[in-house]
Amino acid sequence: MNEHVLLLDAETKAAEQPQDHRDELRLWLRLLTCTTLIEGGVRKRLRERFDVTLPRFDLMAQLDKSPDGLTLSELSRRMMVSNGNLTALVERLVASCHLDRRTAENDRRAQVISLTNLGRAEFRAMAAEHEMWIAEMLGDLSRSEVTELLRLLAKAKASARQAVQGERP
Amino acid sequence: MNEHVLLLDAETKAAEQPQDHRDELRLWLRLLTCTTLIEGGVRKRLRERFDVTLPRFDLMAQLDKSPDGLTLSELSRRMMVSNGNLTALVERLVASCHLDRRTAENDRRAQVISLTNLGRAEFRAMAAEHEMWIAEMLGDLSRSEVTELLRLLAKAKASARQAVQGERP
DNA sequence: CCGGTTTATTTTAAGCTTAAAATATCACGG
């Protein structure tokens, strides 16, 4: 009986498995292509128009949404990059007077990072153009297609998050 | 009359522009989140299971689809990474006996890269698991949702490609 | 209040990535 089950499993695998998940794989590759294309376009425009890198723009974008600043840990969680990555990135932006950094009041381990007035002003000028670039790149999608993509990607995001983070401990 | 037009334009801008493209921006951010999540999960699994990096896997994936090999230019176009990037990546995989590299027969400038038997065998073992990881991460989507996403992302991809590459010269 | 554990950050080593400049070869029109 055991062999029977195993045999069935093997046959099932042979018959279905190799084809079964091809669409999911295609979906992942297409998602990656879309992201890479848009990211490349944004990166290039940021460099040409503002001489700024994408990671710096992303960092400033997070801080612009949090006027009271964020700790490095919170930043790394929101940007989904490693902790050590931020150390150098923040250092450079502090050196160029775009960011402020201070020790947290109640926790001497933590650093609170925030935008300076200069940083905020420069970011907002960039963000305004950035929004138009994105609108242009996604310009062939109708309003309802955008809405539908938002809905389906929310589901994909939840699915991936559960699979990826559900295994952490 | 010119002032009239300009005034209308200004009013239109003030009334619509600041809000008009928020959904496209949200869509882009959600796309990026999905990609980053899945990419991180794949990267981690590739490292833990096979001690291989994602760029190496991607490179081998392209070559596996082209049994006759590819030139560096063609590879860089398909992988959407810069030319110089591949030089070191290929070098390392040649050193570890996963890739072959030979000068093209009819063009002494070009290098043709292909998988060795070892490289192909190792890649296929990884690819089989990789497909299951992706299926798991996207497991909460129904078949019809996957199909619909494929359709909409194809449109997004075409839109972005036109906007990004239409400006090259 | 003390010792073990967790949390926040930095450091380190390796590798990836890009843009731009340099090099080498090819193609082709005159």
Place this chain on the structure above:
DNA sequence: CCGTGATATTTTAAGCTTAAAATAAACCGG
């Protein structure tokens, strides 16, 4: 066949990224 422009690749410099180890401070149960 020769120069000119295009194409293929490598080199370079700077910056990004990660994982893992190290450091430091906070928390917490006994």
